[in-house]
Amino acid sequence: GQQVMQIPQYQHVQEGEDFTTYCNSSTTLSNIQWYKQRPGGHPVFLIQLVKSGEVKKQKRLTFQFGEAKKNSSLHITATQTTDVGTYFCAGPRVYGQNFVFGPGTRLSVLP
Amino acid sequence: KAGVTQTPRYLIKTRGQQVTLSCSPISGHRSVSWYQQTPGQGLQFLFEYFSETQRNKGNFPGRFSGRQFSNSRSEMNVSTLELGDSALYLCASSFTGARTEAFFGQGTRLTVV
Numbered sequence: 001g002q003q004v005m006q007i008p009q010y011q012h013v014q015e016g017e018d019f020t021t022y023c024n025s026s027t028t029l030s031n032i033q034w035y036k037q038r039p040g041g042h043p044v045f046l047i048q049l050v051k052s053g054e055v056k057k058q059k060r061l062t063f064q065f066g067e068a069k070k071n072s073s074l075h076i077t078a079t080q081t082t083d084v085g086t087y088f089c090a091g092p093r094v095y096g097q098n099f100v101f102g103p104g105t106r107l108s109v110l111p
Numbered sequence: 112k113a114g115v116t117q118t119p120r121y122l123i124k125t126r127g128q129q130v131t132l133s134c135s136p137i138s139g140h141r142s143v144s145w146y147q148q149t150p151g152q153g154l155q156f157l158f159e160y161f162s163e164t165q166r167n168k169g170n171f172p173g174r175f176s177g178r179q180f181s182n183s184r185s186e187m188n189v190s191t192l193e194l195g196d197s198a199l200y201l202c203a204s205s206f207t208g209a210r211t212e213a214f215f216g217q218g219t220r221l222t223v224v
Contacts, residue, residue, distance in 0.1 A: 016148060042201060042215040043154070088154065092210060098144055098167040099213065103153040 002027050006087075006102035011098055014110050019076040021105035023089035032065055032072045033099070038085040046074075074101055081092075081107045113137065117216035124223050129190040132219045136183050142166075143182030143185040144213070145177060148199045157200075160185055161208060173194050192223045 003026040013019050023032065031050045035043040047056055048066035049072060056063045062075045075084055086106045090099040116135040124130050136143050144167075145157040156169035158181035177187040181203075189196055199220050203213040 022137075033212070035213075035215075042217050043213075045214065046213045047211060056187075092208075093167070098156055098159040098169075098208070100156070101146075101154040 004100045004102040012108045023072040025070045028069050033090045035088045036085050050105050081109050123218045124170035132187045134185045140204040142205045142208045144203045146201045197223045211216030
């Protein structure tokens with residue numbers, strides 16, 4: 001079945017270091033979304049990418065959608081303690097209207 | 112505008128009982144999805160409702176069911192609770208489904224003892 005994978009599962013960084021999480025889908029995606037879930041919180045939408053090769057930036061966050069629309073990445077420059085949380089990517093199921101979420105990458109930032 | 116509201120926030124039930132969780136989506140949103148999240152696990156899709164019809168269903172046993180009302184509010188029911196059903200149940204609403212941004216509620220933390 002359709003799968004969305006993310007690596008790494010966990011990442012511990014020192015504050016100020018960069019961080020990247022990668023998302024890979026077993027199928028081509030029409031779009032991909034990224035969500036952040038703070039500890040004890042609920043997932044919050046960050047961004048949606050639609051076009052092949054698309055790159056979007058939100059302050060220190062850079063999102064990229066692969067040329068084949070099967071992978072994506074989220075890069076955080078100079079992490080801060082406020083970046084702590086789990087980052088999920090999600091894409092629409094090929095046959096259906098619901099999302100397929102990746103397992104997430106949990107980011108810890110040491111001050 | 113008001114966000115997605117889930118009630119109750121916390122629930123403790125005994126094995127074998129049944130439970131009903133409620134989700135009020137953002138006004139105007141017709142798609143409501145339910146997810147189960149357990150420690151260390153990602154978001155496991157339960158089902159999605161759109162305009163009162165179940166449009167998609169995940170791989171959960173028949174003990175898990177749901178419905179959506181004409182005002183888009185949704186309920187999820189779990190019968191014959193098992194210890195393994197202890198989890199955070201999240202509801203997400205969106206305008207049309209997986210091509211639009213999803214807004215999650217704060218979740219209902221269910222503990223089965």
